[in-house]
Amino acid sequence: MPSLQQTITLVDASxxxxxxxxxxxxxxxxxxxxxxxxxxxxIAPRLGLVEAAFLPPxxxxxxxxxxxxxxxxxxxHLQASLSRSLIGFGVAVLFAIPLGLAIGWYKNFxxxxxxxxxxxxxxxxxxxxxxxxxxxxxxxxxxxxxxxYACSWPIxxxxxxxxxxxxxxxxxxARTMGLSPVRLFQKVIxxxxxxxxxxxxxxxGAFSVxxxxxxxxxxxxxxxxxxxxxxxxxxxxxxxxxxxxxITLVGLTIxxxxxxxxxxxxxxxxxxxx
Amino acid sequence: xxxxxxxxxxxxxxxxxxxxxxxxxxxxxxxxxxxGEFVSIVGSSGCGKSTLLKLVIGLEDDYRGEILxxxxxxxxxSLQRGIVFQEHRLFPWLTVEQNINVGLLNxxxxxxxxxxxxxxxxxxxxxxEGFENAYPYQLSGGMSQRVAIARALVNRPEVxxxxxxxxxxxxxxxxxxxxxxxxxxxxxxxxxxxxxxxxEEAVYLGxxxxxxxxxxxxxxxxxxxDLPRPRDRNSYQFSAIRDRVYKEFSNAPHGGADxxxxxxxxxxxxxxxxxx
Numbered sequence: 088m089p090s091l092q093q094t095i096t097l098v099d100a101s102x103x104x105x106x107x108x109x110x111x112x113x114x115x116x117x118x119x120x121x122x123x124x125x126x127x128x129x130i131a132p133r134l135g136l137v138e139a140a141f142l143p144p145x146x147x148x149x150x151x152x153x154x155x156x157x158x159x160x161x162x163x164h165l166q167a168s169l170s171r172s173l174i175g176f177g178v179a180v181l182f183a184i185p186l187g188l189a190i191g192w193y194k195n196f197x198x199x200x201x202x203x204x205x206x207x208x209x210x211x212x213x214x215x216x217x218x219x220x221x222x223x224x225x226x227x228x229x230x231x232x233x234x235x236y237a238c239s240w241p242i243x244x245x246x247x248x249x250x251x252x253x254x255x256x257x258x259x260x261a262r263t264m265g266l267s268p269v270r271l272f273q274k275v276i277x278x279x280x281x282x283x284x285x286x287x288x289x290x291x292g293a294f295s296v297x298x299x300x301x302x303x304x305x306x307x308x309x310x311x312x313x314x315x316x317x318x319x320x321x322x323x324x325x326x327x328x329x330x331x332x333x334i335t336l337v338g339l340t341i342x343x344x345x346x347x348x349x350x351x352x353x354x355x356x357x358x359x360x361x
Numbered sequence: 362x363x364x365x366x367x368x369x370x371x372x373x374x375x376x377x378x379x380x381x382x383x384x385x386x387x388x389x390x391x392x393x394x395x396x397g398e399f400v401s402i403v404g405s406s407g408c409g410k411s412t413l414l415k416l417v418i419g420l421e422d423d424y425r426g427e428i429l430x431x432x433x434x435x436x437x438x439s440l441q442r443g444i445v446f447q448e449h450r451l452f453p454w455l456t457v458e459q460n461i462n463v464g465l466l467n468x469x470x471x472x473x474x475x476x477x478x479x480x481x482x483x484x485x486x487x488x489x490e491g492f493e494n495a496y497p498y499q500l501s502g503g504m505s506q507r508v509a510i511a512r513a514l515v516n517r518p519e520v521x522x523x524x525x526x527x528x529x530x531x532x533x534x535x536x537x538x539x540x541x542x543x544x545x546x547x548x549x550x551x552x553x554x555x556x557x558x559x560x561e562e563a564v565y566l567g568x569x570x571x572x573x574x575x576x577x578x579x580x581x582x583x584x585x586x587d588l589p590r591p592r593d594r595n596s597y598q599f600s601a602i603r604d605r606v607y608k609e610f611s612n613a614p615h616g617g618a619d620x621x622x623x624x625x626x627x628x629x630x631x632x633x634x635x636x637x
Contacts, residue, residue, distance in 0.1 A: 256446070256448060256450050257450055257452060259420060260446065260450035261463070262420065262438050263418055263419075263420065263442075263443070263444045264438075264440075264463060264464050264466070264467065264512070264516075265438050265439060266463075266466060266467060267467070270467070274452075274463060274466065275452065278452070278454045278455075279452075279454070281454070355454040355455070355496045355498070356453070356498070
């Protein structure tokens with residue numbers, strides 16, 4: 088039987104462990120699934136559970152990645168993809184937010200244009216890729232146009248919803264303070280709609296990367312989508328996986344940046360803690 | 362010091378159309394309010410008391426009769442008439458200071474420096490120093506309502522309308538804010554009209570208590586409250602007046618709450634939503 092002294096030391100030690108653990112525990116809980124997934128990726132091909140030629144171990148993919156970084160190829164592809172995504176996304180933001188604000192603000196305009204919007208938003212963006220190529224050729228223009236198209240919908244629809252759903256009590260309250268329609272829009276409608284608009288902007292950020300891959304699979308000479316499809320044709324499987332990983336990282340980064348921006352713009356909202 | 366307004370309401374009629382049928386919400390309401398007077402309006406739900414305020418603030422102009430402020434017919438909303446609603450209706454993306462400042466956006470008479478000073482003064486008036494940079498979600502219900510009062514007062518209106526301003530607050534906060542409101546009224550010296558269903562609140566605050574009755578909404582009786590301020594809620598005279606007001610309710614011919622009518626009032630707000 089352990090002595091009392093020993094028991095106390097034990098309890099003390101475990102409570103100390105618990106005291107430092109909350110941060111550690113959180114980190115562990117949040118990363119364990121990813122770590123296990125990556126470990127499985129490394130081990131499964133090595134044990135012969137899957138064909139290593141089709142799914143090379145993670146370390147091999149990363150090693151290939153390092154080579155592509157050193158010879159500058161990865162940068163070339165990344166740059167090509169990012170510029171397409173960002174231009175498409177940027178144009179969509181600049182075009183869809185003002186349009187959405189106008190549609191949401193003018194009720195008659197909204198009622199007239201809504202059926203058309205309903206129809207168009209149900210047309211899959213990728214289904215239109217051949218149309219864009221037909222009109223804009225196989226070069227950059229069709230690719231960027233496709234990204235603009237895909238990114239515009241979530242922004243446009245969320246902006247309209249944001250403007251239409253501003254709390255009528257706030258509008259009424261602003262009217263009692265004699266705010267003119269322009270001031271009302273600027274001081275009440277717009278800030279009240281910002282959180283909803285941002286939902287659309289974040290969705291568009293994700294779409295800009297998703298659609299990119301498909302766009303680059305046709306007639307591109309560089310880009311991450313091109314890297315993936317080209318490597319697959321040439322059976323350079325590690326390169327293919329590297330392309331997939333890089334696209335995932337680009338998507339994550341864009342989302343992270345947009346979330347940060349969103350926090351900045353909606354700092355007034357109630358902070359929800361766990 | 363703000364100029365206190367004289368409010369004259371003459372033969373006011375107001376109808377809503379419900380399912381194609383006209384429904385009279387206010388019938389022949391006449392009321393004359395002296396400058397600097399504090400008038401309480403009490404009545405059960407559906408007696409049209411909130412509709413009356415809505416007409417005086419100028420959110421609706423489809424009525425018969427006259428509403429005169431200092432002898433001039435009121436048109437639309439105006440900085441001369443401020444209002445505090447039951448919900449504070451603060452803009453959640455603005456701080457306390459910025460929210461109060463919104464009240465001054467349309468004020469062309471004051472310079473920026475004067476506006477800044479006025480905001481500071483009104484934060485002090487409602488006792489919220491130190492909370493200038495807090496966001497609405499960080500405030501309690503009572504504090505939010507103080508901000509709403511400051512925002513309504515910052516333009517130095519001639520008349521302040523209060524539509525059940527403390528209805529959503531707990532009993533302690535409510536009685537404290539009633540005292541505060543009385544102090545503010547005495548400091549500002551402006552005309553105030555409070556609509557409430559709380560008889561004690563009406564007697565505590567009002568120089569006169571206007572009792573309204575529903576179906577159709579009209580004034581039943583106007584009782585004077587000639588007690589010195591601050592009033593003692595437990596005094597004999599206070600209780601006597603309170604009981605007299607209660608009696609007006611108990612022998613009301615129609616009596617009781619009429620939820621249907623208050624539903625109509627809400628609907629009219631929604632209709633209004635996109636009609637600017």
